[in-house]
Amino acid sequence: MKPRHIVFATVGSQGDLFPFLAVGRELAARGHRVTVGAHAMHRAAVAEAGLGFVMASGIAEPDDKAAFAAKAFHPLRGPRFVVRDLAAADVAASYAALAPVCRDADAIVTTTLAFAGQILGETSRGTWLSAVLSPSVFLSADDPPATGVAWFDRYLRGSPRRGAWLRRAAEAVTSTWTAPVRAFRRSLGLAPVSVGGDPFHRGQHARDGVLAMYSPLLGALPADAPARTTLTGWCRYSPADGLLDAELRAFLDAGSPPVVFTLGSAAVHAGEAFLRESMEAARMLDRRAVLLTGSPVLRERLGAWHESVFAVDYASHGALFERAAAIVHHGGIGTTHEALRAGRPSLVVPHGFDQPDNAARIARLGVGAVLPAWRYRADRAAVLLRGLLGEALTRDRAMRAADRLRVEDGARNTADAIEGAMHRGGRAP
Template structure:
């Protein structure tokens, strides 16, 4: 059958769906990734079908950097994503996605697929929604850690009653952001939804939570139709594995500390890699710095045979060879570190990263430093604890065993195939918004 998977965002938002699409294709289905045209070459190189869906990303390097800077802003990054990067284009997204699902049997949506619900309502197509990180559930029982909240504010000790009221207040604020979506629904003759940006994004039949139970367990206020699959891993860049230079570096000495900022925060690294190199030298450890394609080289005083600077490496081939990993806390990177069984230091920027960092700390497999406080001395101090206290090593190894035993791709595809066996629902039932 034809299955369309719609996603938008960084590689952390794309890779889980490529993993699922490849398995669906191996099972004999026609899997189509519908996303920004920016990713066409990567998707087609993986042997998958591609359908462009607006909005696209800028092609100019400086415009890309500015976009990431706005998205990663601690105070306003999440608001920018909703109000500037996605929702103003929801009519174009809807038109492109309607084209993508023509003759399709099922649609899989990303948490930011705001056009997905209207497409389902207009077409009656079978629908599976998905969540990449636990924060998206906004649970009063497992409250999120938000980037612009004070670091001392611990909502977990306040209880679900207080947290539920706080989340409702937050949703009321968010409701002012979705005017483009309300306009689209009016133009399409669809009734307004009570909560179009949150519950409205959840399929009434199946919500795939594409993460491990090591990161979060089901809560009473999660959608009852949620299936936790485990992580769905993919990290290829064409056919490229470890570069010969990186492989040689790893073979030449003790396991290094790996420093990475994923595929987005790397664009706004500032002094992260400079301070990281200093921290590694201070500790007497070798280091691998994954700096992307647009970062300057280290100053001469920090250039050393023990500091390897590389643009990219597949995490699945690198992390298990590290002593520890320092990263930005994106859920895709976090998943790969958990699978590796190595302890981690998280330096969260924005969006779901602070929440992922808090979960890692509570799990006992890592520690956290605020992005604005990341210096060589602080990083060295935190890394010294991770590397010397056996509890972190033991817990990371234990969780790594659990994550490696999961098969998120299989569980997700089995659940999708179950939905494919169901009849289409020509009438899509949603609770309408109150007229008051």
């Protein structure tokens, strides 16, 4: 295929970025030009991957990351804040930044909250594809996402009718959140919503195909997935600096495999209590621990810690998790995949968004347990970790899951699907 220009438009944390860096490098190796539209904080990561970058967001990086994370991950108000007050409110600025880059794009690939990218894809004469990074995004009636409320989740999975009710209820509750997007569409002379519907739900799915960029281990495609959906497998990106620093390597080499505690790249900023409880859980277990604090400020606020604990702002998850005895994490889709790939048991502490569903899928695989964030306490974590670390069957299942995940090549499969869609040709609006 002759070289083409592919634009990725993504909104979110590293978990929403890294899969596109993996696919982008695969496409670049095939001779294509790739531009990634993302938040300014991702500029360096995109450059490191050797891809083009455009700042596709007018949202300023918060000065107080802890306060921002607490607001974004509030169990009731967090989703509305992220969707309405951040992503939807940013649609005009994002459109202005992306439009010049997309004029010569042969393909545009968008994510759930990339509302401006969705409009540009819909109105493009080129190929428009959308990406689904975790199973819950489909909001399937046949495979309803877990909410984190155990009895309710069991009820929902009892029949597709209940799952369909959840989908209708979610669409009704969140319909006002995308009002800024509908208003902006009208200013462009477009219908308030696309043919698919609300852009936060079914309207996000592109006309030329949907890329389900997660491992089949987490679930097969639901029967009610959009037409022309391809389950590609996980698109793993390992940064060039994915080696562990000397001090952390020395700590790992000096004793038994530790329990690793992390809340990813976003929720961690509101995680001081989580980290303190985690240190106490490790003490109760008489286990070594590695804490990923997300920032030097939070690391310093923890004060002194025992020599059996190592605290660091960030470490490559892939390299670190392979050295762990178990991993305690928030259930973000990228971290969930890395924990599965490491073949270590997980204790998942979901905070919001897709995390309760990812956590439930880990539990159904038999490779981990779930402890909701609001219930996270040292004694509870210690009990669950003791069970996970002592169960040979859980460890065996985790290793078998790792063997399956390591042979997936989601980046290649996704690049094949994008090239195939471009070969078929986009459709004029």
